[in-house]
Amino acid sequence: MxxxxxxLLMLMIWGFLLFNLIQPFPKPLKYFLDIVLFFMVVMHALQLTLLKATLTKDEAKPRAAFQERVFLFGVFEMVAWQKQQRAQRPAGRGR
Structure with missing residues (x-):
């Protein structure tokens, strides 16, 4: 839940930041939101890169749809994925 x-909050933030590109806000706010958008793209791309780097060779490569969701939703998608991985793990293995 x-x-x-x-x-949903992340989608609203993306929408707000992308709306600034289409219909710019007044000058000081426009520049701040441009910097925030750049920072968010870099951080989500870094998160996706780190996810790919931490997977072992025997684990399946993440599907393109999952990679897009990680880039779009960031940590929220990673938490959902982690919960799913824990649920799929056999009892007695791992933590």
Whole structure:
């Protein structure tokens, strides 16, 4: 429930930042939002890169749709993925 609320919040933030590109806000706010958008793209791309780098060779490569969701939703998608991985793990293995 809270993960879906976080995803919705992230979509609203992306929409707000992209709206600034289409219909710019007044000058000081426009530049601030441009910097925030750049920072968010870099951080989400870094998160996706780190996810790919931490997967072992025997693990399947993430699908393109999953990679897009990680880039779009960031940490909220990673938490959902981690919960799914824990649920799929056999009892007694791992933590």
């Amino acid at each position: 809270l993960i879906n609320l976080g995803r």
